[in-house]
Amino acid sequence: MRFFFKKGKILVLIVGIIIVLSLNFFQKEVKGFFYVFSAPIQITFGAAGDKVSGFFEAIGNLSELKTANDELQKVIQEMLAEKASFAELKKENETLREALQVGLQKDFQLAFVTVVGKDIGQESILINRGAGDGLLVGMPVVTQQKILVGRIGEVLENFSRVVLISNKESAFDAKVSGTETTGVARGQGNSKIEFDLVPQDKVLKVDDLVVSSSLGGIYPEGLLAGLVKKVSRNDVSPFYQSEIAPLFDIQDSNAVFVILNFNND
């Protein structure tokens, strides 16, 4: 360990550590500086990664694709039949709205953002809008299918970091869609979410759709969080032990929406 006996090099090392640690005083500016010229490269690399992994996935799943295709054909036929009945319901709904004089108000204002970087280890994504575009910490982030992604955890001038719902720091009120079964969805890391505090006297089944609840005021009502993956009962606890598989996939997300304001009333 000759290196450590040279005073000059020890000094250089200590100075280097002090400089790096002192960068924390300007953390937002330093990170923002790197993100500004890294973002275009990251977007290009991300798109290339999507294509390459998609190609290899398709080769690996050829037999599964055939089965999935057959199943989807059946689903399409069922949906076509359903569509016909929905058209009638839509007409009826429109008539009722007119009758009740309820205007089609938008529930929330959205801002379209591009995903610049993904940090799978820490369950967060970096988006290309920041404080300069009016984004604030805590704003919910969704996909175009109304799937809940997470909320903004850190805001820089031109970029923001979104904490995913599967992140260990994330916890929000949720409920099973169309029922009164409510609980708390807690991120567990590794794309896992625990659905906690659901009383055992309520009904909870595998494949139940879990949506956000307006109870905690963190997210608007009705955003799709995931499907119940595991449900188990314990005699000691009054609550179910259950797990949700999030609908949002960090790999497939290249563009998301930030909800700038929402009304939970």
Add this chain to the structure above:
Amino acid sequence: MIKQVLILLAVFYLLALLQTSFFVDFRIWGVVPNFILISALLINVFEKPQKNTGMLAGFIGGFFLDIFSSNPIGFYALILLASSFLIKIILSNLLKIIEQQYPVTMQRTKSMTI
């Protein structure tokens, strides 16, 4: 030395960009390997214990990991620096033990290596 630092800066910056964009789509059993960490550790393992490129690589790699993550700057930099230091201590002690136990074999190995 400056040339070495510049090369490490360029390589680890590129690796950090790939780690947060390209490699995200290539999961192995649901996990994305941290290529910066792997590279820094490999440099430390395969270079001579007296050299300090590995420690420099650990520090620079850690710095870029901090930049592209939500951690405070210096978090990974110090962890990787400490890990590199630890690897060097273990390897140099290991070499000493081997040298004491098998002096003839070690001399032959040294004469064979450049």
